Amino acid sequence: NAGVMQNPRHLVRRRGQEARLRCSPMKGHSHVYWYRQLPEEGLKFMVYLQKENIIDESGMPKERFSAEFPKEGPSILRIQQVVRGDSAAYFCASSPGPKNTEAFFGQGTRLTVV
Amino acid sequence: GESVGLHLPTLSVQEGDNSIINCAYSNSASDYFIWYKQESGKGPQFIIDIRSNMDKRQGQRVTVLLNKTVKHLSLQIAATQPGDSAVYFCAESNDYKLSFGAGTTVTVRA
Numbered sequence: 001n002a003g004v005m006q007n008p009r010h011l012v013r014r015r016g017q018e019a020r021l022r023c024s025p026m027k028g029h030s031h032v033y034w035y036r037q038l039p040e041e042g043l044k045f046m047v048y049l050q051k052e053n054i055i056d057e058s059g060m061p062k063e064r065f066s067a068e069f070p071k072e073g074p075s076i077l078r079i080q081q082v083v084r085g086d087s088a089a090y091f092c093a094s095s096p097g098p099k100n101t102e103a104f105f106g107q108g109t110r111l112t113v114v
Numbered sequence: 115g116e117s118v119g120l121h122l123p124t125l126s127v128q129e130g131d132n133s134i135i136n137c138a139y140s141n142s143a144s145d146y147f148i149w150y151k152q153e154s155g156k157g158p159q160f161i162i163d164i165r166s167n168m169d170k171r172q173g174q175r176v177t178v179l180l181n182k183t184v185k186h187l188s189l190q191i192a193a194t195q196p197g198d199s200a201v202y203f204c205a206e207s208n209d210y211k212l213s214f215g216a217g218t219t220v221t222v223r224a
Contacts, residue, residue, distance in 0.1 A: 004157075033210070042203055042214030043158065056211070091157050098210050101146065105157035 002026070004094050004106035005074075012112045013082045021077040021109045025094030032075045033103060034067060037089040046090075049075060050098075082113045124219045133191040135218045137204035142185060144206040149178060149189045152201045152217070161189070161202075196222050 005024040013019050025032050030051050035043040036059075046059040049069035057067065064082075069075040079086055089110050095103040127133045139147070145166040150158035164171045164178045164187075171178050177190040187204050201217040 031210070033212075035212075035214075040216070042205075042216050043212070045211050045213070048210050101148075101163065101207065103212075105159070107155075107157045 004029075004092055004104050006090075006092050006106035006109050008109060009107060010110050010112070012114060014114055015083060016081050019079040019082050019086070019111055019113075021079075021090050021092075021111070022074040023077070023092030023094075023106060024074040025092075026104055029094035029096050029104075031095045031098060031103075032069050033093045033095075034075075034077050035091045035093065037091060037108070039088075043091060046077075079111075082111070084113045087111055087113045123216070124221070126221045126223060127194050128223050129196060130193055133189075133194045133198065133220060135189045135191075135202050135204075135220065137187040137189075137215055139185050139187060139204070139206050139215075141206060141208070141213070142182070144208060146207040147178070147180060147187050148205045148207060148212070149176075149187075150203045150205060150214075151198075152203065154200075158203060191220075194220075194222050196224065198222055 004026055007022050011019055032049045034046040036046055037043045047067045048056040052071050064080045066078045089108045091105050091108045093103040093105045148163040149161040151161050152158045162173045162176050162178050164180050169180050175192045179188045191198055199222045201219050203214050203217045205212045205214045
């Protein structure tokens with residue numbers, strides 16, 4: 001049973017471009033969480049999704065950021081018109097149910113905006 | 115706002131000694147706490163958890179202590195090994211959302 005898979009592991013984008021980060025949850029997990037980690041800081045909650053539904057996006061910036069978890073395929077975190085301040089590590093976690101006590105994290109995508 | 119934080123940003127420990135990592139939290143309503151280990155370039159890895167109705171829980175070489183009176187959490191690592199070098203985070207859970215502290219970097223000296 002593969003763990004939570006995130007790709008790409010590293011992503012470099014120029015200012016103004018779009019970044020797409022993908023997360024494939026563990027098999028049997030239908031709940032996905034995205035977190036952002038700035039250098040020298042802890043992880044900050046961004047969004048919680050179930051299949052085809054956004055449950056809580058209270059941690060998402062109001063503009064340029066969006067997330068989805070379609071019926072088929074991975075969850076996608078999309079950042080439009082990236083700025084240097086978006087440079088961070090983005091982690092995805094998944095769980096079989098709504099409680100994050102059983103959540104497992106992926107290896108993260110490190111986004112660098114140049 | 116309410117947050118989870120750690121007392122010390124770095125900890126240097128001699129190999130074989132015990133390590134103690136501390137964490138203070140502010141949300142008295144939190145009922146579940148988790149310690150994570152994060153190695154360089156990797157995602158957080160679950161170490162041990164504890165519910166608010168407990169004050170101590172032991173795992174393999176690790177012990178978590180919870181003091182709700184002063185809202186303090188600690189992680190004890192016995193016989194610290196080089197492989198324990200990492201950043202350690204405490205996190206409090208509120209339903210599905212985890213709130214992380216800033217982390218303590220543990221360096222093990224040979």
